[in-house]
Amino acid sequence: MNPDQYTDLCELYALGALDGEERLEFEHHMASCTDCRAGLEQAIELNEMIFSSTPRVQPSPQLRRRVLAGFGHPTGNSRRVFSWAIGLAVAASLVLTVIAWNMERNARLSTVAELARLREIQEILQAPGTKQVQFGPQPTSPHGSIFVHEKLGMILIADGLTAPPPGWTYESWVVPKDGRAPVPIEAFHAPDGRGISLLRSPLPMDQLKAIAVSLEPTDAPVIKPTKLVFATPLG
Amino acid sequence: MKLAATNDQELAQRLKQRDASAMAELYDKYGGLLYSVILRAVANQATAEDLLQETCLRIWNRIHTFDIERGRLEGWIVTIARNRAIDYLRSLRSQPSESSTTLEDLEHSGLYVTRETEAERLTRRKAVGAALDRLNEEQRAVLELTHFQGLTQTEIAERMQKPLGTVKSLVRSALKILRTSAVEAGGTAR
Numbered sequence: 001m002n003p004d005q006y007t008d009l010c011e012l013y014a015l016g017a018l019d020g021e022e023r024l025e026f027e028h029h030m031a032s033c034t035d036c037r038a039g040l041e042q043a044i045e046l047n048e049m050i051f052s053s054t055p056r057v058q059p060s061p062q063l064r065r066r067v068l069a070g071f072g073h074p075t076g077n078s079r080r081v082f083s084w085a086i087g088l089a090v091a092a093s094l095v096l097t098v099i100a101w102n103m104e105r106n107a108r109l110s111t112v113a114e115l116a117r118l119r120e121i122q123e124i125l126q127a128p129g130t131k132q133v134q135f136g137p138q139p140t141s142p143h144g145s146i147f148v149h150e151k152l153g154m155i156l157i158a159d160g161l162t163a164p165p166p167g168w169t170y171e172s173w174v175v176p177k178d179g180r181a182p183v184p185i186e187a188f189h190a191p192d193g194r195g196i197s198l199l200r201s202p203l204p205m206d207q208l209k210a211i212a213v214s215l216e217p218t219d220a221p222v223i224k225p226t227k228l229v230f231a232t233p234l235g
Numbered sequence: 236m237k238l239a240a241t242n243d244q245e246l247a248q249r250l251k252q253r254d255a256s257a258m259a260e261l262y263d264k265y266g267g268l269l270y271s272v273i274l275r276a277v278a279n280q281a282t283a284e285d286l287l288q289e290t291c292l293r294i295w296n297r298i299h300t301f302d303i304e305r306g307r308l309e310g311w312i313v314t315i316a317r318n319r320a321i322d323y324l325r326s327l328r329s330q331p332s333e334s335s336t337t338l339e340d341l342e343h344s345g346l347y348v349t350r351e352t353e354a355e356r357l358t359r360r361k362a363v364g365a366a367l368d369r370l371n372e373e374q375r376a377v378l379e380l381t382h383f384q385g386l387t388q389t390e391i392a393e394r395m396q397k398p399l400g401t402v403k404s405l406v407r408s409a410l411k412i413l414r415t416s417a418v419e420a421g422g423t424a425r
Contacts, residue, residue, distance in 0.1 A: 011410045012381065012388070016321070019387045044415055046309040046410075049363040050382050051272050051317050059270040060288065064262060065286050071255045071295060149400045183253060200302050201251065221294050223253070 006036055010043035036043045043183060073230045093160055120172035120200055124152045136160070142213070144194075150205050154185075156213070158199040161190035161229070164215055171216040172197035177209040208234055243308040250298040258295060265309060269316040274385045276320035286323060290316045321385030355421050362420035366413050374409035377402060 009026050012018050018026060030036040124130055127149050136158075137141030144158040156172050164170060170190055173182040185199045195213075210233045214225035246264075247258035269290055274283040294312055301311060370378070380386045380394065388406060392399040 008407045008410065011323050011414075012406065014380050016318075016385065017381045017387050019389050031425075044314070045307075045310060046363065046414055048313055048418065049305075049360045050267060050367070050378065051313050052360060053364045053367055054268070054271045054275050057271045057274055058266050058267050059284065063270075063284050063287065064266065066284075067262060067291050068255070070292065071258045074296065082271070147247075173418065181253070183251070183299075184296075187296060199299060201299070221292055 002028040004213055006033070007039055011046060014040055014043040014047050018145065019085050037095075040164070071223075080116050086226070093203055111174075117198060120153075121155055121196070121198055124149050124155055124198075127152055133232065133234055134231065146211050147233060148203055148234070151202050153198065153200040154203055154211070156185075156195075158190070158197075158213060158230075159193055161195050163190070167218055168215045168227075170195055170197075170216050170229070171214050171222055171225070172199075173212040174199070174202055174203075174208060175210040175231065177207045182212060182225055187216065187218075187222070213230065244303050247298060247301055247303045247306065249306050251301070251303070255423075258291065260296070261312075262291065263318045265312060265349045267314060268309075272313060272316050272383075276317065276385075277323060278284045282323065283320075286319045287316070290319050293319070317382075324385055333373050359417050363413050364421065367418035370412060373405050374412070377405045378409050381406060 006026070006029060009018060009022070011024050013023065013030075018109075026036075028061045030040065030081070124147060130147050130149045130152075133146045133148070135146065140160065142158050142160045144156070144160075147155040147157075148235045154174075161170065169187045171187050172185040174185060175182045188197045206217055212225060212231035213229045215227040215229060216222050217226065246257055266287070270283060271298065273286045273290070274280065277283055277286065290312070293315055296416055297315075301308070362380050367375070367378075376395070377391055380391045381388075386394065388402050389399060391397075391406075393401040395402065
């Protein structure tokens, strides 16, 4: 396949519209082609413009109420300025271990999303100033490490997790030091008992109390931890 | 290079802070767009309403993966809305989950990076809109099927009862017209 043909395939891949073999071939090629990755981002942007060209149809006012009811009533002046805090210890050897683990995993990665996420993880792990906190020394219970960089974000790597019940998923949280409600980071899976959660957002380190993990139903808004699995103090 | 409009950055930041009023603002700003995209795909008001609700839930639950500094909020959420509609249509067609997994991967916020000002983006969007009007009937038909029905080229060939090569040629020519118009209006070329 020549370069122009790969360019054509970017838009279709960005739509999930490539057939099986063609999709696999494109993903294989893209894993090692920076031009195609840039092309994919441009293709996604072009597709967005096509979606956005849709003539507007306004939904009913009743739908607005129904949708927003699921997120609680607006508080009017709820523009909270969230700030974070943390005090962390450093263990460079485990950082390198995790980098190696991720590099090994990279060999099995195929999709752009996975590769992008891996790059973000490696950026945090390799950045000067990244701090590490280990938690859960008991091998029979959740254990692992938290890596935090004040400007880049945080990675949680947890082992010893059990499979969530059907309809539930793991959710990671940051817990502020000043008593405000925990803030969810993202849902994550734990195949083989290991889960990784990534937060790409600055973490002002002087006000963060802990990182927590909970179990949450997959079909409901994540507002506050439903079933706490563990919380690791930072500081 | 100037990044995305500050108000979307602020909106995303407040969503990350679990500010429910920010969700109301997001709905007021983009709800019509998201609903229109979903309705165009599923062509059923009740289904579109359910899928819009699902879209908002997904945005709320995943906003913490969104990169406020570099991300393009509108692009990310409109893709989430479109993909919810396509997932629904594929479930009706009993398609395997393989495609759905790919769609979910394509919602990775790192793929929605801002490279231009809002004004530049609007200029390019207008150019693409005008180029859509210049497509012929067959080109428009295949784009409707790829973008708003989630069909693969093979499925389009079956539905339109045309050779696969013809469909690929139609898709390629249509996208080339749109891509060229975007580039000429100030976008980046490969």
